[in-house]
Amino acid sequence: MRLVHPLFYAMPRRDSTRGVHFHATRDRDANFEIACALVEQEAFGFGKSILNFPTTPRTSYELLPEGELRHIPLPFVHRGDVIVCTTRPPLSDGMSGDNKCVEPGNTDLERRIFQAWRRYVRKLSRAHLVFSDAAAACLPESARNRAEITFFQQGCRYQHLKEPGPRGARIKSPFGQRTLAALLRLDALWPEGPGLVCAWGMNATATLAWCHLVRHRHPQLLRHRGLTAVELDPAPLPAHPTTFEWALDWQATTLFQTGGELPH
Numbered sequence: 001m002r003l004v005h006p007l008f009y010a011m012p013r014r015d016s017t018r019g020v021h022f023h024a025t026r027d028r029d030a031n032f033e034i035a036c037a038l039v040e041q042e043a044f045g046f047g048k049s050i051l052n053f054p055t056t057p058r059t060s061y062e063l064l065p066e067g068e069l070r071h072i073p074l075p076f077v078h079r080g081d082v083i084v085c086t087t088r089p090p091l092s093d094g095m096s097g098d099n100k101c102v103e104p105g106n107t108d109l110e111r112r113i114f115q116a117w118r119r120y121v122r123k124l125s126r127a128h129l130v131f132s133d134a135a136a137a138c139l140p141e142s143a144r145n146r147a148e149i150t151f152f153q154q155g156c157r158y159q160h161l162k163e164p165g166p167r168g169a170r171i172k173s174p175f176g177q178r179t180l181a182a183l184l185r186l187d188a189l190w191p192e193g194p195g196l197v198c199a200w201g202m203n204a205t206a207t208l209a210w211c212h213l214v215r216h217r218h219p220q221l222l223r224h225r226g227l228t229a230v231e232l233d234p235a236p237l238p239a240h241p242t243t244f245e246w247a248l249d250w251q252a253t254t255l256f257q258t259g260g261e262l263p264h
Contacts, residue, residue, distance in 0.1 A: 008028065032175070033214065036220060055070060077193075086200055100153050116184070116186055185198075
C-alpha cells in the first residue's frame with residue numbers, strides 16, 4: 001500500500017537560546033487534512049511522521065551549505081509514497097528581515113524540497129513572494145500583477161502587487177482581505193523516490209483554512225501535477241469555534257495552474 005508521510009517543522013522557540021520541543025509541531029491539523037484527503041481520494045495509508053527540526057543551539061534562519069546539512073534517514077519511505085508538508089517553505093526567511101519567520105531544519109530532505117520549489121518561486125518569505133519566470137508565464141493576462149506579491153504580516157492579506165520584470169508596474173492591492181495559497185504536487189521528489197504534496201497559505205490560519213477546503217471542497221485539485229496557486233477570500237472567524245467548519249465560508253479561486261511539473 002502507498003503511504004502518506006507527514007513532514008513537520010518545529011514551532012518557534014519561546015527562548016531563542018533553547019532547543020525545540022519535539023511535541024510542538026507546526027500546522028499539524030492542516031497536515032492531517034491533506035493526509036486524509038489523499039487517504040479518502042486515492043486510498044493511501046498512513047505512514048510515519050518526519051520531523052524536520054533544527055539542531056542548532058540558537059534560533060537561526062540561515063540556510064547552511066549542502067555539505068553541512070543533517071541527514072534524515074528514510075528507510076520506511078518508498079517509491080509511490082507521498083511526503084506531505086503544510087508549512088510554507090522558508091526559502092528566503094533568512095534574508096527577509098520579516099518579523100514572522102519559519103526556522104529551517106537544514107536537512108537534506110528539506111533541501112530537496114527547496115530545490116523542487118525553486119522551479120516555481122524565486123523568493124518566498126512571510127511577507128514576500130516572487131514567482132519564477134516559468135510560473136509567472138502561467139498567470140492569466142488579468143492577473144499579471146501577481147508575479148510578485150508583498151503581504152501584510154498581520155493577517156497576511158495582499159499589500160502590493162507587481163507585474164513581471166524590473167520595470168513591471170507595482171500597485172497597492174485593491175483586493176481587501178484577499179491572500180494567496182499554494183498546492184504543489186510532484187510524482188517523485190527524486191528519481192525512484194516518493195512523491196510530494198505541499199499545501200500552505202501565508203499564515204497558520206490561512207494554511208488551515210486552505211487545507212480544509214482542499215479536503216472538503218476541492219479534492220480534485222490534488223489530481224493536478226505541478227503548482228496550483230489560488231486566491232483566498234477569508235470570511236470572519238467565529239468567536240468560539242468548535243470545529244473547522246468556519247473554513248468552508250472562505251472562497252478559493254484558482255489563480256493559475258502550471259499544467260504539469262515544470263522542468264528542472
